[in-house]
Each structure stands twice: as structure tokens, then as C-alpha cells.
Amino acid sequence: MNTARHRSALLALAGTALAVSLTACQSGSGTESSAAASPAATVASSSTGAAATAAQGTDTPGAAGSANAASSTGAKGSAGSTGSAGGSGEQAAASTPVCTARDVRVTAARQDGPPYTHIVLTAKNTTGHSCRLTGFPHVQFLESHKEDVPAVAKSKPAAPVVLAAGAPAYALVKLSDGGVDEDNEPVSAFSVMLEGDSTVIAVTAPGSEGIAVDPAKALTGYWTPELRNGADDF
Secondary structure, X not given: XXXXXXXXXXXXXXXXXXXXXXXXXHHHHHHHHHHHHHHHHHHHHHHHHHHXXXXXXXXXXXXXXXXXXXXXXXXXXHHHHHHHHHHHHHHHHHHOXXXXXXXXXXXXXXXXXXXXXXXXXXXXXXXXXXXXXXXXXXXXXXXXXXOOOOEOHHHOXXXXXXXXXXXXXXXXXXXXXXOOXXXXXXXXXXXXXXXOOOOOEEEEOOOOOXXXXXXXXXXXXXXXXXXXXXOOOO
């Protein structure tokens, strides 16, 4: 009888221990599940924050940097277009036909006052279309001096001289140094040729008595759209 009670007590004690063990296992499993779920929740939270930040657009440093980069690229593109425009202008000038003696009327006028050491040649486009005036006037003052007047390199313009219909170009020509002891000769008319054209243009010298020319001192400038101080002083 005592043996039976003792076995019952042992069974009861074993059952209690088993119940406690099962409860502990379930508690530990729940803890591990919670711990495993925690990183996932953190990742989800970070993703949500990133999405919210991206939705804010240019408020983020990254977006601002992209906007600045785009702005910088656009500015460079605009600057580049200026160079393209300059290139197009030069191509347009190059495609314009060269002025010939039939396209222009050349006249001469005195510059400044006595002793009248310079004259200004004017070549006016008399056609109804544009033409390009190249180089310098090839001037010969005297029949006894069959050489072109030398050109002054510093007067050469940087850009091609394109004359619209009715527009003029100018060239400054030096006659002498203005000294009384110079070997000057009177000239009432002289010849001019345009670069690339062998046609001789007869030009009447300005003044009722013509001009006094020293062939050894004579110089000419290049054709320019206007007379420029400095480049045309010689």
C-alpha cells in the first residue's frame, strides 16, 4: 500500500517537472522569435524612412547635388553654343562671294589738314547683294613707279570684311612724311586693284591740285569696316 502511494507521488512529481519544462521551452521559443523579428522590423523601418526622404525631393543633399550638376551641365552647353554661333558666322562669311571691281565704287578723300600726308579710300558696295572684301587695296600712284604700295600688317582686321548692299569699307593710305625736303611728285589720279581681281580701277585724287606722293614713304592699310585708332595709325 505504501509502495503504491510512493509511485503515485513520483508520477505526480514527474508530471509537474514535465509541465515546467514544456512551459520553459515555449517561453524560450517565443523569445527567439521576438529576437528574430526585431532586425526585420528595423530594416522595414529604415526602408520606410528612405522612401519618405526620397519623396521629399530636392530637400536632400543628394538631390541638391544632382540639381547643381544638371545646372552646371546646362551652363556649359549654353557656353558651347556661343562657339558654334561664331563658327557659323565665319562659315557664312566664307561662303559670301568676293567683291570684284564691278561690285564696288572706290573713291579717295583727304584725311586731316595740311600737309595732307594721308588719304582714305572708300569702297562702297553698289550691288544688291553682300560681298566679301579681302586683303588690302593694291595701289599704284605713278606710271614711273610700277610697284604696289606696301601694306601695313597691323591694320589687318581679325574678322572677314563682309559688305552688305550699299555698305562701305575703308583703307587708310599714307602718301608721305609731310617734309618739305621729300622727293614728292604730284598725282591727280592713280590706280587701285582689289585682291583676286586684275581689273584696274581708276581713282581721282582729292583736291583741286591733286596730292603729293613720295613713293618711298607710301603705305596702305587693309580694308576695314571702319577706321580704327592705333591699328590704322602709320
